[in-house]
Amino acid sequence: MLKRALLSLVLGLVLFFSASIVSGFAAENQALDMLDLEEVISDVKLFYIKEPDQDTMVRGAIEGLLESLKDPYTEYLSPEDLKYFKSSVEGDYVGIGVQIQPAGDYPKVVNTIEGTPASAAGIKPGDLVVKVNGRDIAGEPLGKVVGEITGEAGTKVRLTIRREGLKDIDLELVRSNISTPTVTSRVVEGEIGLIRIKIFGESTEDEFQKALDDLISKGVKKLILDLRDNPGGMLESAVDITSDFVEPGQVAVSTVDRSGRREEYLTEGTPAGKDMPIVVLVDEYSASASEALAGALQDYGHATLIGGKTYGKGTVQVVIPLSAGGVLKITTAKYHTPKDRVIDGTGLMPDIQVLTPYLPQAVAQRYLKNADTNIITLEVGKNGSTVNGTEVKSGRVIQQEGASYLPLRLMFEALGYRVDWQQGDGSIKVTGFQKEAIFHPGGGRFTINGHDYPQGAPLLTIDGETYVRDTVFSLFDISQKQEGSKITFEKKP
Structure with missing residues (x-):
């Protein structure tokens, strides 16, 4: 009898839902609309085995809707998330001192602020945040992740960091009050000044104007504008800074919506730095408003x-x-530059490619000084190098079997060449001074302007960096001199 009762109950449920299913089949070709969403929510409230939490269910529906757009920058921000978003743009917030942006499944670190928990813990640009408090955050909206990382001052947050070539790193950090200016500046050499913009916030234009005026009062006539690791921020701030260098009434940037409607943002005011030679430093983490400013200049x-x-x-x-x-x-x-270049998905190509860490500023100083000769010095047994008199935190000499090997990319980029890794066969192309060289991994074969050197010099790979023997540089008309432990290479035009 019990079995018959259960069977009757099951059959009754099947018949009950079958009626709904059959009626649904009649409209299976109709497009879903908002009434369907409301119906699903209503049915969940009525029939789900547990009574659902209204706020959780609605937030989940909103986040699911936005996630279907496949746009990591479109998101719902709760009041708590909004508070962090506003304070981070203003430069004052509670957190760990790290800036992140979407990058595939996991957010990528684009910058860590000096003197903050993130900096002290060793978090670096390029790191991926894969877990927050032990929970995998793959595919989650950026605002939700940021909301979990931030919190009350003095409380703890656990992060799992993924860094290329290493095992995942588990860190426990204590949140603190973060207060930092968005602009820093200094005189780097003679008439050359440097201004770094960390993010474009509400106070950035005022901070930038003060920094520029201060450098000019100190005799600076040439400027390095550092936008590396800058994730963007307020577009209006980028337009205001463009106005410091471009005549008023010119297009700083345009925005074009889905219907093709264009809105132009024009420069205005007096361009205090109009006649200054400028180098803008950019990298793979320069994004959004920083790309708008760099593109306009x-x-x-x-x-x-x-x-x-x-x-x-x-x-x-x-x-x-x-x-x-x-x-x-x-x-x-979408942003368009004054020459109508589309930035989204393409980025900006530098005029001079320099990918060696810490080297771009030294190259910028050389460029602004119009130096004809390039000189790099390394010292055996020490890390770092000197490029045209500027200290660089890159480079070391590797000695093996009586021969000296130098970091290939650093050496050639410091001496004025362009270096590109070829994806097809892993070869390395070096171009400049009317020469093109191809270095092939394994065996030491390379070519210069088509001339083959079958046993030219084997390449070494140490800690992910490629090294080439010092004898190779003479084939590029690069002179070499050694005094004690110091080795100097010089390239004249």
């Missing part, structure tokens, strides 16, 4: 870009308040 011929290809985040987000609290941060348009 490049288009108008006011600056030379040195470094690596930029990130390619060329979209505009607006923040729409929601009646229940929180906001919708949604992508509405």
Whole structure:
């Protein structure tokens, strides 16, 4: 009898739901609309085995809807997330001192602020955040991740960091009050000054103007503008800084929406730095508003870009308040440079490619001094090098079987060449001074302007860096001199 009762109950349920399914089949070709969403929510409330939490369910529906757009920059920010978002742009917040942006499944670190928990823990640009408090965050909206990393001052957060070539690193950090200016500046050499912009916030233009005026008062006539590791921020701030170098009334950047409607942001005011030779330092983490500023200065011929290809985040987000609290941060348009270049997905190519860490500033100083001769000095047994009189935290000499090996990319980039790794066969191309050389991994074969050197010099790979024997440089008309433990290489035009 019990079995019959259970069977009757099951059959009754099947018949009950079959009626709904059959009626649904009649409309299977109709597009889903908001009524369907409301119906699903209603059915979950009525029939789900557990009583669902209304806030959790609605937030999940919102996040799922936004995730379906496949746009990591469109997201819902809760009131707590919004508080962090605003304070980080303003430069004051509670957290660990790290800036992250979307990069595939996991957010990537683009910058750590000196003197903060993240910096003290050794977190570096390029690291991926894969877990927060032990929970894998693959595919989660950036705002949600940021909300979990931030919190009350003095509380702890556990992060799992993934770094190429290493096992995942587990760190426990104590959140603290972070207060930092968005702009720093200094005189680096003679008439050359440097201004670094960390992020484009509400106070950035005022900070930048003060820094520029101060450098000019100190006799600076040439400028290095450092936008490396800058994830962007407020577009208006980038436009204001463009106005410091471009005549008023010119297009600083345009935004184009999905219907093709264009909005132009024009320069205004007096350009205090109009006549200054400028180098802009960029890298793979220069994004959004920093790309807009760099692109404008490049288009108008006011600056030379040195470094690596930029990130390619060329979209505009607006923040729409929601009646229940929180906001919708949604992508509405794409950036176009004054010459109508589209930044999104492509980025900006530097005029002079320099990918060796710590080297771009030294190359920028050489460029601004119009130096004809390039000189690099390394010392056996010590890390670092000196490039045209500027100390660089890259480079070392490897001695093996009586021969000296030098870091290939550093050496050639410091001496004025361009270096590219070829994806197809792993070869390394070096170009410059009317020469093209191809170094082939394994065996030591290389060619210069088509001439083959079958046993030229074997390449060494140590800690992911490629080294070449010092005898190779004479084939590039590069002179070499050794005094004690110091080895100097010089390239004349």
